[in-house]
Amino acid sequence: MPSEQPNTGKDERHAIAVLVDNEPGVLARVVGLFSGRGYNIDSLTVTEVSHEENQSRITIVTHGSPAIIEQIKSQLGRLVPVHAVTDLTIKGDPVERELALIKVAGKGEKRVESLRLAEAFRAQIVDATTEHFVFEITGRTSKLETFINLMKPLGLVEVARTGAAAIARGPEAM
């Protein structure tokens, strides 16, 4: 989602993980913080950490000047049901992976070429008829975008992406 925030420095892309209590309205408050202040959300994912612990993990990929990134982290940390805010980008180069499902319905040589590229990008076929394929591809966001762009002239129908999951390298927790 784009931003109305004035550009006050060189933009950086950050993956931020937020551990929250799993209660109604928490996600709305986190998202509201971004939309209310015009911060960017490049992708957002929210999932339960586990049923037992009753916590959810929200991963937000955002971009902005260093000052804006600091503001975002500080304000996230002040939200009441937030347990931890970790800027995975600051902690080093995190492991960041996204999944996309890509439907392609090319004919003839286009169909063959889409298969060739899928093999080169190690995409899996997860649904197919004589008219279409659905490819599953995982990797960094930039790799997924390259593959999607290559599919455009080959009969791209639809894309469903998950947004990035990210985890700090090394044995420690966030």
Added chain:
Amino acid sequence: MPSEQPNTGKDERHAIAVLVDNEPGVLARVVGLFSGRGYNIDSLTVTEVSHEENQSRITIVTHGSPAIIEQIKSQLGRLVPVHAVTDLTIKGDPVERELALIKVAGKGEKRVESLRLAEAFRAQIVDATTEHFVFEITGRTSKLETFINLMKPLGLVEVARTGAAAIARGPEAM
């Protein structure tokens, strides 16, 4: 995120795709609709469809009685910047895939066993030291949860999941 919604029928799990204009505040309104009425969000992902088209796709996995699911779809369809609401579960059994990054730091036999299970579940090692592994696993949510539960006694440190991406089977778009 859990719900305060009264249980008025047998719960069903639905994956709903929402195509929206990529403008500030849209995600907040969609999330606000769920939290305001106490609808469940099992997972939510939002990503840009493409830079050119200036649209985002939100995939929400929710559960509720058939009446609640109908309410959710109807209310989503009435939000202004929403272009399309598709209940992928109603259209048939969608292709649904999620990705998880799973950090495990077991010692000795636990470490060996975590590797064995990773191989059985076709998980990839995407980061490792002598003390830990980060596994990447993709598949249906239930498969990911089984794997995560198996890792718990083997030194599970942390899990980052993307939530589900879903796409209808067959050559047509949503």
